[in-house]
Amino acid sequence: MSCRHRRKKSASSRSSKSESGNSSLTDEMADSHFIGPKYDVKVSKVMGRYIVARKDIHPGEVIITEQPLVVGPCTDCKVQCLGCYRDLENEQYIYRCPGCGWPLCSKKCPGRKRQHGHTQIECTILQECKSALYLNYNDLKSMRLNFQVIVPLRCLILKTTDPSSYAILMDMESHNDIRRNIPELWNLNQTRVVDRIIKDWGLTEFTEDEIHTICGILEVNAFEIGQDINIRGLYPTSFLLSHDCVPNTNHTDQEGTYQLTIRASTNILESQPITLSYAYTLQSTQKRREQLLENKFFECRCRRCSDPTELETYIGALICPKCDNGLVLCNNPLDFKSAWNCVNSTKSCPGYSLSAQSHKLLMNRITNEVDQIDNNDIESLEHFLHKYRNVLHPNHYLCLGVKVTLSQVYGRINGYLIHQLKEKQLIRKREICSEILKVFDVIEPGFTRIRGVTLYEIHAPLMILFTRQMETQSLNKADIKMALKKILRYLAEAKVILSYEPEYSAEGLMGIAARDALLQIKDWEKIVGRIR
Numbered sequence: 001m002s003c004r005h006r007r008k009k010s011a012s013s014r015s016s017k018s019e020s021g022n023s024s025l026t027d028e029m030a031d032s033h034f035i036g037p038k039y040d041v042k043v044s045k046v047m048g049r050y051i052v053a054r055k056d057i058h059p060g061e062v063i064i065t066e067q068p069l070v071v072g073p074c075t076d077c078k079v080q081c082l083g084c085y086r087d088l089e090n091e092q093y094i095y096r097c098p099g100c101g102w103p104l105c106s107k108k109c110p111g112r113k114r115q116h117g118h119t120q121i122e123c124t125i126l127q128e129c130k131s132a133l134y135l136n137y138n139d140l141k142s143m144r145l146n147f148q149v150i151v152p153l154r155c156l157i158l159k160t161t162d163p164s165s166y167a168i169l170m171d172m173e174s175h176n177d178i179r180r181n182i183p184e185l186w187n188l189n190q191t192r193v194v195d196r197i198i199k200d201w202g203l204t205e206f207t208e209d210e211i212h213t214i215c216g217i218l219e220v221n222a223f224e225i226g227q228d229i230n231i232r233g234l235y236p237t238s239f240l241l242s243h244d245c246v247p248n249t250n251h252t253d254q255e256g257t258y259q260l261t262i263r264a265s266t267n268i269l270e271s272q273p274i275t276l277s278y279a280y281t282l283q284s285t286q287k288r289r290e291q292l293l294e295n296k297f298f299e300c301r302c303r304r305c306s307d308p309t310e311l312e313t314y315i316g317a318l319i320c321p322k323c324d325n326g327l328v329l330c331n332n333p334l335d336f337k338s339a340w341n342c343v344n345s346t347k348s349c350p351g352y353s354l355s356a357q358s359h360k361l362l363m364n365r366i367t368n369e370v371d372q373i374d375n376n377d378i379e380s381l382e383h384f385l386h387k388y389r390n391v392l393h394p395n396h397y398l399c400l401g402v403k404v405t406l407s408q409v410y411g412r413i414n415g416y417l418i419h420q421l422k423e424k425q426l427i428r429k430r431e432i433c434s435e436i437l438k439v440f441d442v443i444e445p446g447f448t449r450i451r452g453v454t455l456y457e458i459h460a461p462l463m464i465l466f467t468r469q470m471e472t473q474s475l476n477k478a479d480i481k482m483a484l485k486k487i488l489r490y491l492a493e494a495k496v497i498l499s500y501e502p503e504y505s506a507e508g509l510m511g512i513a514a515r516d517a518l519l520q521i522k523d524w525e526k527i528v529g530r531i532r
């Protein structure tokens with residue numbers, strides 16, 4: 001339901017305080033304080049079912065861990081292995097399952113004949129209905145479309161193989177009443193999924209309505225999961241988490257088993273809703289609300305969406321072209337048609353207004369421009385920020401995306417490796433990390449991936465600047481201690497946050513590096529302590 005953050009592809013995280021309170025950074029925080037479910041299920045007229053904390057829950061605490069009901073390729077997936085989901089589009093030769101003829105990575109695929117992979121029953125059904133006749137290996141686009149049918153088919157298979165799981169799944173919200181009235185969406189499901197199953201493959205034991213309902217259930221409830229693979233999964237309890245544009249949980253899934261773990265990222269008080277963001281949090285209110293309406297079929301009215309300043313982060317704000325320091329904000333963010341106006345409090349602005357339509361066109365134009373920039377092209381990314389410094393607020397989501405990328409590529413790419421960076425570039429990396437952390441503290445507070453990564457990223461320039469200073473200047477003991485303490489603080493929090501990430505993931509590896517760097521700096525601290 002939510003996605004990993006960064007401009008285009010990539011990872012992310014963020015820093016502490018705000019809602020996460022003053023809790024000390026110890027692993028014990030993740031301990032469970034009570035047995036049994038940590039939530040109660042409630043129902044509201046607006047949201048339907050949602051869950052609330054049964055008792056106070058602390059940052060890092062596990063709220064739900066569960067196995068999926070069903071897993072498989074995303075709707076917009078590439079041609080992939082039906083067992084382990086490895087991308088096969090760049091393979092010279094694609095191995096085909098000897099049973100059904102669908103693509104597999106190899107004879108020894110770890111997901112072959114496994115639950116949540118290519119099961120024997122799926123293979124038999126795909127074989128008996130001669131589905132491989134529709135796989136045109138010379139036409140990638142039409143080939144990809146076939147994969148859209150796999151997860152709905154796996155849901156339908158549960159009806160006979162695991163009726164209790166099927167019942168849980170069918171109890172999920174499908175929003176059929178709304179989706180039926182969106183012809184583009186309904187017709188697409190009809191031709192790509194329903195007709196393929198019933199007409200092409202001849203699986204007439206399923207009704208059209210049943211298949212449409214499953215398509216809706218997947219659209220509304222599926223989690224995007226997997227590291228470096230494009231898959232989705234339905235989970236028996238986690239689907240109950242309601243949406244908030246400032247979520248209070250984070251989730252990870254385990255490689256191979258696809259077990260999902262939902263953890264608190266901030267303190268969640270008893271009876272407070274337990275939430276996640278179904279939309280990309282590093283976007284403006286207009287973008288998130290459009291995305292939620294289009295994909296999840298509701299209009300978000302959360303605290304962040306209702307506030308034109310987006311909780312004083314100014315993620316959607318423009319700079320007024322008519323006055324010196326005015327900001328242009330949406331008059332009513334809960335109205336898609338609302339105009340944007342300069343809100344200069346000094347009244348020195350002659351007045352500036354932008355219609356919703358013009359605002360959208362402007363954003364689309366700048367988005368197209370930023371999308372052309374390569375993630376490793378530091379000069380062009382910096383040029384973009386400079387070019388739009390008088391148009392977009394420094395926290396504007398388009399700038400924020402560029403800054404998140406810069407925070408991760410300064411120090412990492414050829415010509416810009418951390419030890420190659422000049423003092424000015426190290427300071428730049430530090431500043432960017434510090435700026436984005438302030439925004440994450442508000443919109444993705446607490447123990448979140450984007451904060452963990454950025455806290456790790458900021459430690460590197462601080463450390464190099466400090467060691468260079470040590471080499472060239474005579475620092476006194478108090479200065480050294482203060483510098484080390486600051487770096488330790490960032491690393492300690494990064495270590496805790498990133499320890500929740502799967503070990504094999506980029507973020508998990510970063511967590512291990514943070515732990516090692518922390519030990520090294522603690523040693524230094526001890527040595528400095530002994531200096532008189």
Ligand SMILES: C[S@@+](CC[C@H](N)C(=O)[O-])C[C@H]1O[C@@H](n2cnc3c(N)ncnc32)[C@H](O)[C@@H]1O
Pocket residue numbers: 046047048049050171172173175220221239240241242243244296297298299300301
């Ligand atoms: C994944 S389901 C959550 C479970 C669902 N409420 C149920 O009863 O099955 C997502 C749906 O819940 C509702 N929902 C979740 N968060 C909401 C929110 N903040 N405001 C309004 N509706 C929300 C919307 O109908 C959305 O499409």
